[in-house]
Amino acid sequence: MxxxxxxxxxxxxxxxxxxxxxxxxxxxxxxxxxxxxxxxxxxxxxxxxxxxxxxxxxxNTRLPEQKVAENLIEIYWHVKRPITISYNQLRDISGRNRLSESVIENISEELYEHGFTLIEDKDDDGRVVYSIVRKKWLSKKMTTVNESILKDYHKKRVELELMEEEF
Structure with a gap:
């Protein structure tokens, strides 16, 4: 047959x-x-x-993850700011019928090697979207958690719990 x-x-x-x-x-x-x-x-x-x-x-139109990451970085520099791209758009850019977890991980790793981070999220309609931001942007105004911050947090937490018990 x-x-x-x-x-x-x-x-x-x-x-x-x-x-x-x-x-x-x-x-x-x-x-x-x-x-x-x-x-x-x-x-x-x-x-x-x-x-x-x-x-x-x-x-043969299926792009290697490295090339997909390079294209995303080019789009980032074209708009000169963090970008959000839908699952379908990322799938189409990659030339695939679907994106497996391993493909997403490989794209993420490629982006990371070039100073970018891939963040998976959902839009208002519950569809998967990906944000591409520079690693440097993520850490810009962040505070590193140290022992002093943790002690202060726990102290305030205990105070709030005590106040709630009094009422």
Whole structure:
């Protein structure tokens, strides 16, 4: 039995969109007649081994995490301030169908090596977003917690608890 790829229409559309190839050019890449490729497009089905050349073409648009991080840094410098990017935008920039935790971690590590931090958050609608800020910006006006601060915090906490007990 021959393996069938049921994503043929999507693959063909993506190749047309990203590379501007005609049906004839795609058929030539796959080693089939133009009519066969047009049939794949209309039915959405193709022999997996025949459409593999087009799949390879679009899968090569997947950027390495290092390049994704470099692109995010370029966007940061373009707007000259911290940026927030949606999960879908980050996924599209990376050229992937989805972003695994390991890909996010690798992008984060690449950013960190270049002096940036990736912070995961949710927007008002509950969708995942990522903020990219310079590490230097994070520590600008921060106070380092020391023993004195901890003692003062605990002292005030105890005082508040005592006041609450009195009422």
């Amino acid at each position: 021959t393996n069938v790829n049921t994503e043929a229409r999507k693959i063909i559309e993506k190749v047309r969109e990203e590379f501007g190839y005609t049906f004839e050019e795609m058929a030539e890449l796959c080693g089939v007649a133009t009519g066969s490729l047009q049939r794949w497009y209309s039915t959405g089905r193709a022999k997996a081994n025949k459409i593999q050349a087009l799949e390879n073409l679009i899968s």
